[in-house]
Amino acid sequence: MAKKNTYTGSLTGSHVMAMSLMMEGVTDLFGYPGGAIMPFYDVMKDFPDLNHVLVRNEQGAALAAIGYSRVTGHEKLGVCVATSGPGATNLVTGIFDAYMDSMPIIAITGQVPTQVAGTDAFQEADVIGITQPITKQSYYITDAKDIAATVKEAFHIARSGRPGPVLIDFPKDIQNQVVEEFVYPEKTDVKGYRPKVMGNKRMIQQAAQWLEKAERPLILAGHGVLIANAMPDLIELAEKMNIPVVTTLHGLGCFPENHPQSMGMLGMHGFAHCNFAVQECDVLFGIGLRFDDRIIGKADDFAPKASIIHVDIDPAEIGKNVHTELPIVGDARNVLKEMNGIVEQGEYNEWLKQIEEWKQEYPVPQSIIQKKKEEGGGMKLSMRDVVRELYKQTEGQAVIASDVGQHQMITAQEYLFQNPHSHLTSGGSGTMGYALPAAMGAKVAYPEKEVWAIIGDGSFQMNMQELVTLAQDGIAVKIAVLNNSFLGMVRQWQELFFDKNYASTPMFNPDFVKLAEACGIKAMKAETNGDMKSVIERMRQETGPVLCEFVVQKEENVFPMVPSGKSLSDTITCSDGTHKIS
Amino acid sequence: MSVIKNQVHSLYTQVKSTEIKTEHVVVAIVQETPLVFSRITGLFRRRGFHLKSLTIGACEQSGYSRMTIVIDGTKTDTEQVIKQLYKVIEVIKVSDISFDQTVQRELALVKIYATKASRSEIMQIVDIFRGNIVDVGHDSLMVEITGDSSKVDSFLDLIRGFGIKELARTGLTAMNRGASGQVN
Numbered sequence: 001m002a003k004k005n006t007y008t009g010s011l012t013g014s015h016v017m018a019m020s021l022m023m024e025g026v027t028d029l030f031g032y033p034g035g036a037i038m039p040f041y042d043v044m045k046d047f048p049d050l051n052h053v054l055v056r057n058e059q060g061a062a063l064a065a066i067g068y069s070r071v072t073g074h075e076k077l078g079v080c081v082a083t084s085g086p087g088a089t090n091l092v093t094g095i096f097d098a099y100m101d102s103m104p105i106i107a108i109t110g111q112v113p114t115q116v117a118g119t120d121a122f123q124e125a126d127v128i129g130i131t132q133p134i135t136k137q138s139y140y141i142t143d144a145k146d147i148a149a150t151v152k153e154a155f156h157i158a159r160s161g162r163p164g165p166v167l168i169d170f171p172k173d174i175q176n177q178v179v180e181e182f183v184y185p186e187k188t189d190v191k192g193y194r195p196k197v198m199g200n201k202r203m204i205q206q207a208a209q210w211l212e213k214a215e216r217p218l219i220l221a222g223h224g225v226l227i228a229n230a231m232p233d234l235i236e237l238a239e240k241m242n243i244p245v246v247t248t249l250h251g252l253g254c255f256p257e258n259h260p261q262s263m264g265m266l267g268m269h270g271f272a273h274c275n276f277a278v279q280e281c282d283v284l285f286g287i288g289l290r291f292d293d294r295i296i297g298k299a300d301d302f303a304p305k306a307s308i309i310h311v312d313i314d315p316a317e318i319g320k321n322v323h324t325e326l327p328i329v330g331d332a333r334n335v336l337k338e339m340n341g342i343v344e345q346g347e348y349n350e351w352l353k354q355i356e357e358w359k360q361e362y363p364v365p366q367s368i369i370q371k372k373k374e375e376g377g378g379m380k381l382s383m384r385d386v387v388r389e390l391y392k393q394t395e396g397q398a399v400i401a402s403d404v405g406q407h408q409m410i411t412a413q414e415y416l417f418q419n420p421h422s423h424l425t426s427g428g429s430g431t432m433g434y435a436l437p438a439a440m441g442a443k444v445a446y447p448e449k450e451v452w453a454i455i456g457d458g459s460f461q462m463n464m465q466e467l468v469t470l471a472q473d474g475i476a477v478k479i480a481v482l483n484n485s486f487l488g489m490v491r492q493w494q495e496l497f498f499d500k501n502y503a504s505t506p507m508f509n510p511d512f513v514k515l516a517e518a519c520g521i522k523a524m525k526a527e528t529n530g531d532m533k534s535v536i537e538r539m540r541q542e543t544g545p546v547l548c549e550f551v552v553q554k555e556e557n558v559f560p561m562v563p564s565g566k567s568l569s570d571t572i573t574c575s576d577g578t579h580k581i582s
Numbered sequence: 583m584s585v586i587k588n589q590v591h592s593l594y595t596q597v598k599s600t601e602i603k604t605e606h607v608v609v610a611i612v613q614e615t616p617l618v619f620s621r622i623t624g625l626f627r628r629r630g631f632h633l634k635s636l637t638i639g640a641c642e643q644s645g646y647s648r649m650t651i652v653i654d655g656t657k658t659d660t661e662q663v664i665k666q667l668y669k670v671i672e673v674i675k676v677s678d679i680s681f682d683q684t685v686q687r688e689l690a691l692v693k694i695y696a697t698k699a700s701r702s703e704i705m706q707i708v709d710i711f712r713g714n715i716v717d718v719g720h721d722s723l724m725v726e727i728t729g730d731s732s733k734v735d736s737f738l739d740l741i742r743g744f745g746i747k748e749l750a751r752t753g754l755t756a757m758n759r760g761a762s763g764q765v766n
Contacts, residue, residue: 132621133628137671157671192613192674316665319658 001046005184013144014043014175016182017108018050020151023184026079027051028068028444030061034083035123037110039175053444053473056465058082060437062094063463065105066424067441071399071449073229073421074104074159078441083110085123088169092131093431095165099134100428101250102223104163106154107131113173114142128169136164144177152188161195162314163227195313199330199338207285207309207326208343214283216351217243220266223250223427224288224312224332231255231420233336234287241346244355246274248289249412252423257396257416263355266568267295269409272362272560275568277355278303287311288332291321292428301567311335362560362573381532381552383407383482387414390452390480393536398450399442400424403435403459406488409558411454433462439477440466450478450540457483457509464515470545471520478539479521479547481512484554492557512549524548601656605634606680607756608663610649611641613672621670622649631655631663635753646674650755679758686730686756691716692738695745696723704744711737722747730754 001007001015003022011019017040021029028051033041044052055061058080065078082091088109098105112121128138137157139150150168158166211217225234231254238245238261245255246263255262266274275297278284284306289295291310296302302322310317310324311332318327328335387410390398396418402411402425417423424442426434439453460481470477491505516523526535526548539546560573612618619638626633634652641648653663660678667676696704701723708715708725711733717724727737731754738746 128617129620132617133624138617190671193671314669316662316669318665320662 003049005186007182008180010178010180011182012039012043012175013141013147013170013177013179014040015046016144016147016179017151017170017175018043018047019182020148020184021079022047022049024151024155025076027076028053029079029081030055030064030068030441030444031081031108032058032061032083032087034087034110036084036112036172037081037087037108037170037175039172040081040108040110040170051444052081053440053469053475055437055469057463058087058090059093059433060440060463060466060469062091062105062107063097063431063434063437064441064444064466065107066094066098066101066103066434067401067438068445069104069441070424070438071421071442072445074163074227076445077104077106077155077159079106079108081108083123084112084127085125087123088125088127089130092134093429095131095167096134097426097429097431097434098165099136101426102163102227103165104158105165106158107135107165107167109167109169110175111140111169111171114171115173117171128167131167134165135167138167138169140169141171141174144174144179147174148182148184149188152185153190156188157190157193161193161197162312196315196329197313197331197334199311199328199335201338203326203328204335204338205342207311207328208339210283210307210309210326211241211243211285212344212346214281215348216281216354217241217283217285217346217348218277218281218306219243219245220248220278220284220286220289221245221251221254222248222287222289223254225251225254226288226420228288228313228332228334229420230288230331230333230336233333233340235259236340237336237343240340241343242348242352243285243346244277244348244352246270246277248292248295248427249425250423250427251289252412253417253420254288256418258418261352265412268297268562268564269413269558269560270295271359271413272571272573273355273358275560275562275571276358276362279305279567279569280354281306283307283309285309285311287335288313290314290317293321294427296322296568297562297570298565298567301569362571381527381529381550382556383410383484383550383552384414384556385529386480386482386532386536386550386552387411387454389533389536390454391415393540394450394452398422398452399439399446401435401439401442401451401453403453403455404430404432404489405456405459406484406492406556406558407454407456407482409489432459435459436463436466436477436479439479440470440475443475443477444473447476451476453477453479455479455481456488457481457485457507457512458487460512461509467516467519467521467545467547474544476542476544476546478542479516479545480539481547481549482552483509483512483549484552484556485509486554488556489558491555495555495557497563512547516547522546525551527551601658603654603656603659604680606653606655606660606663606678607684607686607754608651608653608660608667608676608678608680609756610651610667610673611643611675612647612649612670613674614645614647615672618647618670618672621672622667625666625670629662629666631659637753637755639755650753652754679756683759684756685759686754687728688731688734688752688754689726689728690734690738690749690751692725692727692741692746692750693717693748694723694725694741695721695747697721700744704741707737707740713737
């Protein structure tokens with residue numbers, strides 16, 4: 001059946017669901033069939049335009065949906081489908097990830113027939129109850145006539161305002177219920193849900209004045225800039241006023257990282273000069289971020305000299321973690337456009353020079369490793385080298401999904417993202433096993449783009465079953481497994497804060513090359529610098545899915561680092577000394 | 583830059599450390615759906631807000647319920663409660679009426695041990711508090727008392743000596759006074 005907004009004739013609830021999804025522009029679904037969702041799968045044959053990717057665990061479906069939404073800049077939403085009970089509960093981690101990172105995904109779960117609801121029927125789980133604190137909204141459909149309106153509302157809520165996951169619980173008898181017509185509503189009006197998108201003009205004027213009066217202003221840009229598609233407006237503001245830009249982990253890509261005013265990422269593993277800039281600035285213009293504890297360090301000592309301007313679309317984020325002098329509730333793009341209309345040119349050469357000095361004084365870790373290499377020689381590959389080489393070869397143009405751990409932070413530091421929506425990572429929830437399914441979702445959304453998954457050995461084993469999905473559908477993700485035979489980030493903490501008691505962090509690993517080959521995926525291995533370069537070249541030539549195991553140093557640490565609970569001023573840049581800002 | 587900093591504090595700053603905890607009364611109008619109550623109570627648990635009392639009932643519009651929420655917290659805490667409540671899609675309107683002119687009421691049913699000797703004394707106290715005796719048993723009296731929370735508290739204090747057999751308090755419900763209304 002083709003996409004159309006009305007249809008007269010007998011249809012089942014499943015047809016109505018599929019037609020509604022198509023009306024929302026859905027072309028791909030990630031899912032796993034099962035008893036309570038079978039009628040929906042049964043009608044798939046009537047919808048050749050809906051491509052279904054059969055994952056190997058529902059968690060993969062939810063995370064793939066996140067990758068899909070993320071890489072398209074929310075133009076197309078990722079949809080995951082699961083059956084009731086265990087199918088639905090397997091989605092939970094992915095839904096949580098989407099909630100923490102404000103990602104719009106739609107989760108459709110089968111449910112036992114309404115006649116037996118509440119009887120602890122086979123595979124009955126209260127999935128709405130289970131996911132309630134981690135969804136933006138959820139629906140339980142009790143009549144097939146409500147499906148179209150529900151889907152319309154679900155997509156509207158998921159993608160507007162501060163985006164988030166929406167769950168639709170879809171009982172089996174409703175999937176089979178026959179209705180006589182399909183009319184897709186043109187618009188939806190949700191009472192009690194009117195996100196405020198225009199910032200208060202007076203506040204915006206005030207913010208512009210503060211920035212103009214400031215001596216050491218700093219822009220702190222987050223995910224909200226990407227969500228609002230406000231990248232050009234941010235560049236305009238920064239260039240017009242000549243203010244340096246620091247980004248959060250999720251903000252990477254919202255400001256071209258090779259831009260002279262781009263300082264890089266701040267936070268627990270952000271660059272020292274960024275952290276110091278935050279501590280020393282006098283006006284901090286935070287836009288589209290939530291001042292997460294991983295970026296503010298000790299809250300009481302965050303930006304102590306600054307008047308903080310906080311722009312966010314979610315009023316609940318303002319004043320939640322750090323105290324804000326000037327709150328602006330609104331969409332990042334609208335606020336920036338408004339500001340660009342009124343701000344005047346600025347000159348902060350002294351300030352820019354100061355940040356540049358910090359940059360020289362507290363060198364980025366690559367040079368430390370380089371130095372070690374020169375001294376010791378013959379060292380194994382480092383994770384940093386692999387990511388740097390990948391950046392060099394792809395020129396910052398690839399879509400990179402990183403998992404969670406040391407390699408994630410190194411990727412964020414070393415890969416200078418040139419394009420928006422090209423950095424996929426799990427920030428708020430830190431979901432290990434994120435990268436492989438997320439990269440899969442991204443590649444399904446944009447088959448023409450070069451998509452890499454950078455994954456640690458530990459994270460890889462959390463969702464490695466999705467290798468088979470890649471093989472089955474020929475989804476050409478390039479997988480770089482950085483194998484240090486440790487749960488590296490935990491090991492680093494153990495080294496620094498637990499007297500090197502490596503409790504449950506050394507890993508016995510499978511032979512990743514054989515494993516990938518057994519799953520039907522071409523695989524390679526690299527152990528030296530020379531290997532690494534040529535392997536990356538070869539992987540870039542591959543047209544199908546390909547994996548490479550990079551055997552890296554076992555005990556590489558990620559620096560700079562702000563020890564947990566410490567202030568950003570206490571950023572350390574190596575394990576044997578503390579570099580502190582005076 | 584110190585000039586701006588000073589301006590700033592007078593305009594928008596909330597200084598957390600100097601705030602004091604007090605009781606706040608928040609009224610929320612919500613859509614009457616099965617999910618909304620668990621969403622809201624879940625929110626209080628999850629965000630660690632100290633909830634003292636919560637009442638839910640019908641309001642002037644059909645299809646909507648009115649919730650009266652009493653929380654113990656600072657002004658900033660209360661603002662965060664209100665913002666979080668607004669994030670629940672079914673919540674239509676939330677207001678903090680703690681500092682407004684309001685009428686606050688709570689109802690309590692109390693079953694008090696009463697012997698022949700003590701019965702008349704209890705009845706006198708009930709009379710003073712303008713309560714009603716709604717049931718009489720062989721060894722007990724059931725009293726209905728309405729008022730703001732402190733009135734109910736002091737009534738309970740006075741009759742505690744006789745022995746409270748059972749107690750049910752409804753929790754607080756509150757409403758803003760009309761434009762010039764001062765009748766108690």
